[in-house]
Amino acid sequence: xxxxxxxxxxxxxxxxxxxxxxxxxxxxxxxxxxxxxxxxxxxxxxxxxxxxxxxxxxxxxxxxxxxxxxxxxxxxxxxxxxxxxxxxxxxxxxxxxxxxxxxxxxxxxxxxxxxxxxxxxxxxxxxxxxxxxxxxxxxxxxxxxxxxxxxxxxxxxxxxxxxxxxxxxxxxxxxxxxxxxxxxxxxxxxxxxxxxxxxxxxxxxxxxxxxxxxxxxxxxxxxxxxxxxxxxxxxxxxxxxxxxxxxxxxxxxxxxxxxxxxxxxxxxxxxxxxxxxxxxxxxxxxxxxxxxxxxxxxxxxxxxxxxxxxxxxxxxxxxxxxxxxxxxx
Amino acid sequence: xxxxxxxxxxxxxxxxxxxxxxxxxxxxxxxxxxxxxxxxxxxxxxxxxxxxxxxxxxxxxxxxxxxxxxxxxxxxxxxxxxxxxxxxxxxxxxxxxxxxxxxxxxxxxxxxxxxxxxxxxxxxxxxxxxxxxxxxxxxxxxxxxxxxxxxxxxxxxxxxxxxxxxxxxxxxxxxxxxxxxxxxxxxxxxxxxxxxxxxxxxxxxxxxxxxxxxxxxxxxxxxxxxxxxxxxxxxxxxxxxxxxxxxxxxxxxxxxxxxxxxxxxxxxxxxxxxxxxxxxxxxxxxxxxxxxxxxxxxxxxxxxxxxxxxxxxxxxxxxxxxxxxxxxxxxxxxxxxxxxxxxxxxxxxxxxxxxxxxxxxxxx
Numbered sequence: 001x002x003x004x005x006x007x008x009x010x011x012x013x014x015x016x017x018x019x020x021x022x023x024x025x026x027x028x029x030x031x032x033x034x035x036x037x038x039x040x041x042x043x044x045x046x047x048x049x050x051x052x053x054x055x056x057x058x059x060x061x062x063x064x065x066x067x068x069x070x071x072x073x074x075x076x077x078x079x080x081x082x083x084x085x086x087x088x089x090x091x092x093x094x095x096x097x098x099x100x101x102x103x104x105x106x107x108x109x110x111x112x113x114x115x116x117x118x119x120x121x122x123x124x125x126x127x128x129x130x131x132x133x134x135x136x137x138x139x140x141x142x143x144x145x146x147x148x149x150x151x152x153x154x155x156x157x158x159x160x161x162x163x164x165x166x167x168x169x170x171x172x173x174x175x176x177x178x179x180x181x182x183x184x185x186x187x188x189x190x191x192x193x194x195x196x197x198x199x200x201x202x203x204x205x206x207x208x209x210x211x212x213x214x215x216x217x218x219x220x221x222x223x224x225x226x227x228x229x230x231x232x233x234x235x236x237x238x239x240x241x242x243x244x245x246x247x248x249x250x251x252x253x254x255x256x257x258x259x260x261x262x263x264x265x266x267x268x269x270x271x272x273x274x275x276x277x278x279x280x281x282x283x284x285x286x287x288x289x290x291x292x293x294x295x296x297x298x299x300x301x302x303x304x305x306x307x308x309x310x311x312x313x314x315x316x317x318x319x320x321x322x323x324x325x326x327x328x329x
Numbered sequence: 330x331x332x333x334x335x336x337x338x339x340x341x342x343x344x345x346x347x348x349x350x351x352x353x354x355x356x357x358x359x360x361x362x363x364x365x366x367x368x369x370x371x372x373x374x375x376x377x378x379x380x381x382x383x384x385x386x387x388x389x390x391x392x393x394x395x396x397x398x399x400x401x402x403x404x405x406x407x408x409x410x411x412x413x414x415x416x417x418x419x420x421x422x423x424x425x426x427x428x429x430x431x432x433x434x435x436x437x438x439x440x441x442x443x444x445x446x447x448x449x450x451x452x453x454x455x456x457x458x459x460x461x462x463x464x465x466x467x468x469x470x471x472x473x474x475x476x477x478x479x480x481x482x483x484x485x486x487x488x489x490x491x492x493x494x495x496x497x498x499x500x501x502x503x504x505x506x507x508x509x510x511x512x513x514x515x516x517x518x519x520x521x522x523x524x525x526x527x528x529x530x531x532x533x534x535x536x537x538x539x540x541x542x543x544x545x546x547x548x549x550x551x552x553x554x555x556x557x558x559x560x561x562x563x564x565x566x567x568x569x570x571x572x573x574x575x576x577x578x579x580x581x582x583x584x585x586x587x588x589x590x591x592x593x594x595x596x597x598x599x600x601x602x603x604x605x606x607x608x609x610x611x612x613x614x615x616x617x618x619x620x621x622x623x624x625x626x627x628x629x630x631x632x633x634x635x636x637x638x639x640x641x642x643x644x645x646x647x648x649x650x651x652x653x654x655x656x657x658x659x660x661x662x663x664x665x666x667x668x669x670x671x672x673x674x675x676x677x678x679x680x681x682x683x684x685x686x687x688x689x690x691x692x693x
Binding site: 076 | 396406601605606607608612613614615617647650651654655657
């Protein structure tokens with residue numbers, strides 16, 4: 001009984017000590033050198049060779065090209081989002097990247113308390129004085145992949161297998177049609193949606209339905225369902241354009257026509273460059289596309305005729321020069 | 330029959346820390362020191378500054394009012410789930426299903442909290458919380474009834490039901506309760522302003538759920554030590570056959586223990602959603618329900634000690650973030666150091682160590 005009381009007193013003492021000393025240590029905030037510092041946080045593991053790995057490559061690019069100091073936290077649980085963002089802001093990081101839409105609410109909560117820190121969120125439109133969102137210039141990849149597909153098809157039937165019926169996806173599927181029609185007025189482009197970025201079973205079914213329609217070219221815009229879909233198309237001798245977001249050539253060099261690549265590390269570099277130049281503004285969504293070298297076509301398949309490549313490359317050059325309108329009503 | 334049981338059963342004193350000699354406290358300190366030492370060696374071997382890392386661990390967990398709030402916020406669901414697990418384990422009902430029960434609670438909270446605009450806020454908060462309480466409890470009844478009716482092992486069935494709960498949430502947020510507008514991943518509709526828990530400290534996420542958890546802790550202490558139900562739960566847990574001979578309907582106690590355990594986990598789900606997350610996303614709390622088992626074990630199933638244990642676990646979690654951000658330790662190393670600290674405390678409170686400490690004091 002007596003020791004119980006002792007323990008109790010000790011615990012209360014410990015609690016009191018926490019509160020007293022707590023105030024003291026917090027005053028010792030760090031003020032570092034002039035070198036710019038960037039931090040990045042992801043919800044998943046940065047060794048996934050995919051979405052989260054791109055974030056790590058992004059800040060590494062900032063370190064290598066701009067000489068900034070970098071730090072990151074991976075696998076952050078929802079419960080720790082605000083905590084980790086605040087930690088970096090308190091440490092005097094100039095720019096903090098949150099990798100993905102799921103950080104929106106936490107960013108808004110923390111950003112208010114740190115007006116001198118800039119927060120950037122990838123693939124989002126979250127608003128705040130010191131929050132900047134980023135997105136890709138949707139529609140570009142669609143037009144030029146559509147052009148390639150329109151030239152490569154022999155029976156004029158092109159199938160598009162897209163993930164979700166969402167604006168960022170349909171912007172590309174819409175321009176795919178205009179792109180294909182610009183080189184092949186008889187091109188018949190049909191779009192079907194899987195309803196998910198990763199559902200491999202549904203992906204196979206949707207691809208099979210397009211194959212049953214008799215397409216000889218498939219454009220596949222997915223995530224996890226893309227590799228098996230390419231495999232299925234390859235088995236049927238159908239040529240494929242993939243990407244969104246990665247280089248697909250190594251998956252099937254004899255099947256892939258080209259890839260529509262969205263390069264996340266370039267977005268990171270672009271944001272950091274703007275910050276360094278004093279041009280990064282809050283309350284905006286920065287759009288990164290061909291001009292910023294964040295979107296481009298991947299390696300061409302060896303079987304693709306030079307004429308096809310030339311036509312597309314010329315169109316890209318005209319687009320960059322401002323003489324080609326890809327949205328075209 | 331209940332009268333007989335009450336008369337016969339001597340008040341079972343909690344074999345708790347209140348009986349422990351000072352030597353065991355010293356032993357805990359020694360074991361924590363050992364953990365710190367091993368962590369130091371690991372950090373030195375990997376060329377990190379241990380002093381900086383431990384300073385960051387402290388600063389990130391209890392360093393100032395904001396970090397303390399962050400730790401308390403993290404402790405809330407751990408405490409609620411931990412209390413439920415402690416209660417069920419004491420009755421011999423091995424409920425490993427806190428994850429699923431918490432998910433169901435969160436689901437119910439977001440469904441009720443995201444509907445019925447115009448309700449007065451206190452009522453809305455109450456209804457959303459109540460829905461979570463009931464949903465978690467009902468979800469826990471499934472394994473309890475399976476056990477009683479068909480003898481299905483509750484450890485296996487609760488683990489399996491965790492998956493069902495997780496998938497059910499994934500299904501609901503991808504369809505029936507999906508939010509409008511475009512998001513990269515499925516998300517539920519948001520909780521309405523009026524159903525959100527009030528914040529306790531400005532500029533932090535610490536919310537009213539803390540009071541809910543503390544109230545649950547006190548209530549459970551009273552139930553376990555000062556009511557016949559608590560006594561029956563312990564008797565059934567110690568020996569169900571003897572309990573039956575003493576006239577206790579052990580099945581009924583078993584089911585009740587499961588319900589209370591599940592509903593506390595349901596409250597944990599509600600506190601996460603109504604407290605600060607405000608919408609339900611896939612994997613909103615993937616490990617809390619499992620971590621809470623360790624919280625309950627470490628707390629020796631005693632409500633107040635479970636509270637301290639939840640605070641300890643939460644502090645390690647929030648502090649770990651600071652070790653990454655301030656001392657730039659890789660996440661994997663931080664994870665190892667965190668688990669080492671848990672192991673050390675678990676070792677210090679293991680029965681063998683406790684009895685050794687008792688003997689050191691001169692036996693009892």
